[in-house]
Amino acid sequence: MARIIVVTSGKGGVGKTTTSAAIAMGLAKRGHKTAVIDFDVGLRNLDLIMGCERRVVYDFVNVINGEATLNQALIRDKNCNQLYILPASQTRDKDALSQEGVGRILDELKKDFKYIVCDSPAGIERGAFLAMYYADDAFIVTNPEVSSVRDSDRMLGILSSKSRRAEHNEEPIKEYLLLTRYSPERVKLGEMLSVDDVQEILSLHLLGVIPESKSVLNASNSGTPVILDEKSDAGQAYADVIARYLGEDRPHRFIDEKKGLFGKLFGSK
Amino acid sequence: MLELTQFLTSLTQRMPTDSQHSNYHPPALEFKSTTFSVPVLVLANNDIVIIEHQLQEKIQLAPEFFKHSPVVIDLQELNKQDLNIEISELVNMLRSLDFLPIGIRGATTQQLKKALELAIPAHTGQNQAPLTTDNTKPQPVKPTPVAEPSPSTASTTLIAQPIRSGQRIYAHGDLIVLAQVSAGAEILAEGNIHVYGSLRGRALAGVQGNIEARIFCSDLQAELISIAGTYKISEDLTETVRNRPVQICLQNNTLTIKDL
């Protein structure tokens, strides 16, 4: 059975697109045929992060409007042949997506793909609503700061009351927390919320903590999802996220401050 | 001074269908009998300014709940005390606050006439006041056609998932929440409220005027707590009650918070 994953947050700029690209690649690398869809009509940038912006011919809106077939619009990833990208339109306005149209295309994708990752736009308006409406799983991307946590909480309320599963009284969307841009040093200084602070408010299944990392910027500049940078901390953190999502047990590696040599040898409090 | 109570209105006529008609058309309409639950605004003061002011206070507690809420105006208390009120002013004020007056009861003949001019029908109920002021002997009290539900018969609403920011829950009876209530969420109940997770949002018990209602919670961090319209905001909560299991009740019109 195919699963639809929405990557959402409420707040903008927290790392949804970075995460969508990384997890879609991670799932595909594990051999699961995966499609990743950019729902951010008018502000597309998933194609940039995936490094396929120069191969875009048709987009999501074209397919909904019947101006192109799904096969014409899907772009096969250059690094992994199990991964396909459905880009957003840069030129249409955000009302170009219809609920019925989105449902139709997701149904079609479900026949062929194991995972369908929906990169949600920011906010709680129409675009974000459509990205989450048909979801089976939700990755809630949150930064360790109060406003981001509050917006995530708001989005969780929308998932549990406005989604298709909620409307049809089906089993609710499975919700997972992804804490991104986490900096243990700044948590220690009291400048950022800790994992526990965030969990006290959201109490969700923690899928992973992605550290604040220069490798993310490098990855997006080179158009390769950061998960392919296996030496980087963010890349490893995303690989752990995929492992946990697929049911493997992995300890959380990036929550604590990097300990000095003495700390490692003697254990520090 | 203002009290919102449950009011049931029922429409029991059934129109006969026209069997004489030569051309057969499938019936385009049908009258059905149904029962609605509508808040009743019981007035105890005839000063429109005071009423408006107090209504605004109530609205602030639950803006979404009251927005475009239908309401039946009950003038029985006023008329018992021979206090008249200008119907058109009252109706205009209610409409300006986004209420939709859909009926009046306990009104005098004069007031009823005014109400009808404003397309507001008369309702009869157990609280029906004499319809004419010159009527010397009180009319016999008619038995109500529909029983008013007592708060104790309304069922309990049980919620096991967290109530998130932006969500609003309304329970006609008691409300039990097994998880947390987030900041920015709002829970309302006509009866008692129990919250077994942290209560960080707004909790309003006895919203239809039940002053016996209580709030029980295992961790009080609320933005606002209210019982039958008497409320406290987060700032008013002292450190001695914060983050603790408490019960909240009304005693002599003041909100009292006690350790559980």
Ligand SMILES: Nc1ncnc2c1ncn2[C@@H]1O[C@H](COP(=O)(O)OP(=O)(O)OP(=O)(O)O)[C@@H](O)[C@H]1O
């Ligand atoms: N773990 C990280 N470490 C450092 N920078 C990061 C990290 N994650 C994301 N960023 C940076 O944050 C910015 C926003 O990321 P991204 O575009 O993924 O967010 P978004 O939630 O999709 O934004 P929008 O709401 O605009 O769609 C980018 O510049 C990205 O490089």
Ligand SMILES: [Mg+2]
């Ligand atoms: Mg984005």
